[in-house]
Every structure is written in C-alpha cells, then in structure tokens.
Amino acid sequence: MKNSYLFERGNRLYKNELASSQDINGWMLEGEAKIIFEENRLVLENELDPDVHGDHAHFVYWCPVDTPSNVIIEWEFHPIREPGLCMLFFAASGCNGExxxxxxxxxxTGKYSEYHSGAINALHLSYFRHKHADERAFRTCNLRKSNGFHLVAMGADPLPPVEDAISPYHMRLVKYEGIVQFMINQLPVLEWKDDGKTYGELLSGGKIGFRQMAPMKASYSNLQIFEALLTKKNEG
Known part of the structure; x- marks a missing residue:
C-alpha cells in the first residue's frame, strides 16, 4: 500500500530507552505482569496463568505522559514467546475528557472489555495477533476505535512467528487529527482517516499503553514521541 499522507518528525516530546527500572518510574500497570529488564530492554509477560484466570491474565502498561493530538510514536518491538497478542492503546482518556x-x-484490571466498552475512549492498534489459530492462519494488524469496539482499518501483518523473528522491529505510529498511519521497518501497513462522525467525535490527546494477551512474552525499547508535521498529501 501507499500512504496518502507524508509526515515528518517535529519536536521530540518524550524519549525513554526502557533500559532499566529507573526508566519506568510512574508507569501504571493494570492487571498483573512480570516486569524485568534483559539486554537493556523492558520485558513483559503475564503473571497469571491464562488457563486458570482467562481474560484476567492479560494486562496493560501505561506510559504516564500525556500526548497531544498530532504525534509520531516510535518504539522497537522484540517478540520472545507466543502465542499471544500485542497492542498499543493511544489517544486514551475518559469518555468525558477525564x-x-x-x-x-x-x-x-486488564480485561479487554474495560477498555473497548468501558468508561474510556481510545484508539487501539493490534500489531502482533498470534493468539488464536485463525489469527495465525491469516495475520492482520487491526485498528479499532472505542468507546464501542469499532474495527476501522486492517492491514497485512509482516511480522513472522517468533522462531523466525530478527529483532528489533521498528514501529512507527502516526496520529494527526483524524489520520492514523502505521508502519513496521518503514513498510506501510495501514492508514485510516476518521471523519469524526461515523464512530463518534475525533479523539485528540491522551495517554499510550502497551497491552499484551497471555501467554505472550515480548520486550520493548527506545520509545520516542515526536510532534507530527504534515509535509505532503499524495495525489492519486
């Protein structure tokens, strides 16, 4: 696919190497997880057994900073163990602006329904969907908008199974007003433009958070957030 819009980095708003425990001061965990550091990377995995605790074994780990409406979010992703699912929440805030x-x-507490049909609005990008057999058989990246669990865009997922992964994978997510773009290793994966009507008003600023579905184990590093600058709209 070809992106309809081109963006470049503006001012850097946040940088976190996610290399040590000092780097996650103020981060907020919802649910239960094991949080360690290996090879200067943040490693996350479930604390609870999904065979026993079901959906309560999943979790979300929130970055404490607020982001504006127009941002470029970049990070490096390292899949370690599957099956599982990895997701990024962004533009997350209370439904009434809280x-x-x-x-x-x-x-x-990490249960998905609390995030897609609860008291918050958010955009959520699922970029490693290897949890269930049908997801592994036909791999896609999914973008949803909530409140309401609306599937608004899909793209082909280029990420391989863990045994074939050559990490790190560079993730680049752009949110510019109603436009959302996602790229992996500079490869365009999906693009969507919110009209602000079909699925509710445009979402503006808010927080970002990493979500994992057990028994996924993955690591993260070099998180950066930049102001997004629109440089070009491609024609045709």
Whole structure:
C-alpha cells in the first residue's frame, strides 16, 4: 500500500530507552505482569496463568505522559514467546475528557472489555495477533476505535512467528487529527482517516499503553514521541 499522507518528525516530546527500572518510574500497570529488564530492554509477560484466570491474565502498561493530538510514536518491538497478542492503546482518556488515571473512573484490571466498552475512549492498534489459530492462519494488524469496539482499518501483518523473528522491529505510529498511519521497518501497513462522525467525535490527546494477551512474552525499547508535521498529501 501507499500512504496518502507524508509526515515528518517535529519536536521530540518524550524519549525513554526502557533500559532499566529507573526508566519506568510512574508507569501504571493494570492487571498483573512480570516486569524485568534483559539486554537493556523492558520485558513483559503475564503473571497469571491464562488457563486458570482467562481474560484476567492479560494486562496493560501505561506510559504516564500525556500526548497531544498530532504525534509520531516510535518504539522497537522484540517478540520472545507466543502465542499471544500485542497492542498499543493511544489517544486514551475518559469518555468525558477525564485524565486516564482519574480516581473518578472505574478501576481497570486488564480485561479487554474495560477498555473497548468501558468508561474510556481510545484508539487501539493490534500489531502482533498470534493468539488464536485463525489469527495465525491469516495475520492482520487491526485498528479499532472505542468507546464501542469499532474495527476501522486492517492491514497485512509482516511480522513472522517468533522462531523466525530478527529483532528489533521498528514501529512507527502516526496520529494527526483524524489520520492514523502505521508502519513496521518503514513498510506501510495501514492508514485510516476518521471523519469524526461515523464512530463518534475525533479523539485528540491522551495517554499510550502497551497491552499484551497471555501467554505472550515480548520486550520493548527506545520509545520516542515526536510532534507530527504534515509535509505532503499524495495525489492519486
């Protein structure tokens, strides 16, 4: 596919190598997870057994900083163990504009329904969907908008199974007003433009968070957030 819009990095708003425990001060875990560091990378895996705890074994790990509406989010992803699923929440806030961590919002525990049909709005990108047999048989990256669990865009997933992975994979997510783009290793994967009507009003700023579905194990590094600058709209 070819992106309809081209963006470049503006001012860097946040940088985190995710290399040591000091780098995750203030990060918020919802659900239960093992959080360690290996080879200067943040490693996440489930604490609870999914065969026993079901959907309660999954978790979300939130970055504490607020992002504006127009951002480029980049990070390096290293799949370690599957099956499982990895996702990024972004532009996340309360449905009435509350800060995501407001004590007035219901407690969240990592169960997916709390995020797609609960008290928050967010965009969520599933970029490593190897949890179920049908996901592994036909791999896609999915973009959803919530509140409401609306599937708004899909793209082919170029990421291989763990045994064939050559990490790291460089992830680049752009959100510019209603436009969302996602690339892996500079390969365009999906693009979508929200009209602000079909699935509710445009989402603006908010927080980002990594979600994993057990028993996935993965690591993350070199998280950076930049101001997004629109440089060109491709014609045709």
């Amino acid at each position: 800060d995501l961590f407001s004590p007035h919002l219901p407690k969240r």
